[in-house]
Amino acid sequence: MPDQDLSRLRALLEETVLRGEDRLPPEPRLSEELGVTRGRLRTLLKKLENEGAIWRHVGKGTFVGPRQMIEAPTQSVSFSVDDILQARGALEPQLAAEAAIHATMADISSMDECLAEMRNSASLLQWKRLDERLHRTIAEATHNVLLLMLYDTLRAQMKMTLDRRIDQVFGAEPGPKENTDSEHRALIEAIRSHDPVAAETAMREHIRSVRVKLFGLR
Template identity: 55%
Template structure:
């Protein structure tokens, strides 16, 4: 069983690298059809579907029946096709400060043992030394797992829509600040520890407080005091 799980984790890591490589090149965010993906990754159809489901659950990809599999989180459709161009960095950080502390509070109320175990696993992996990109993936997974732990599909959809805009508008700045500075990452990891502990002990007030303080700290690291 342990060996089988390791093989799945290895396949998940390979697919993540493949997806990140395509995303870095820009252009079409739709993945090739499953037969071509199987060939590119040397993976069986059944195993590919298993790892696709895993990455879809993490919000790295989304699937539309009849249209294909796409990189990124599923986005809400809006009537104004130009709406996203009007979103500023300040808008995004303000939105995070409104939404994510409430998600953390709801997670503290509704989180299951499985949710808490997933959050603690993220923390463990984030504390290991290493390059920026794996740490960033884990940071994204941690925040989305908190949203998932609310067990509220509408809140999760709102989070995914906001997160998609964060990727477009903030990822470059995050890499510029956090990639060369391990101290900044360690400080963020400590903030995550407090936050996850509040969720683990089912303390919504503290979870909301620690998430707000964490996001304010990130904002200061990225843009200075404002």
């Protein structure tokens, strides 16, 4: 049975994003809104933090998205969409291959859970957040902190550029669910089989497919 407290917290997170905000309310207010104790709230926040859905800064609050693991450069750096997609095509297939080697049963169970939620997602926003969660779970399954840091850095750039493009292409629709979810299933099955070559290939094909859906063949 789904955790109702966690579901309510996820819904609140989505509402925060929809309002264009990047920080959740303070813990006392959040605890009251959800009707849970502070201890229970911290357990729920820890789960979302482990998923990369939020990050917490002592004294400043709880923020939406993954922790910025690498300090931003002192001068503004502009990355093109091509830069980001090329970096994604170089990094994520390797992460999938490493995940196929190192993933535990718990990692794969988390991927399966995410796929199930994606299948039942009712909105584009929910689907996008689950897509982010699935890809980060794959990065986590490498059990390599440095690779995860690199992924989070890339992911922060993807979120700023690709999110907007997804909205432009799909509008208010639930997103490219059918084809993309089947690509995700093939990818997770390769990881489950501990087949790094198949996992790398599946991720490379998935990223190529996403690029075609969003930008056409270029």
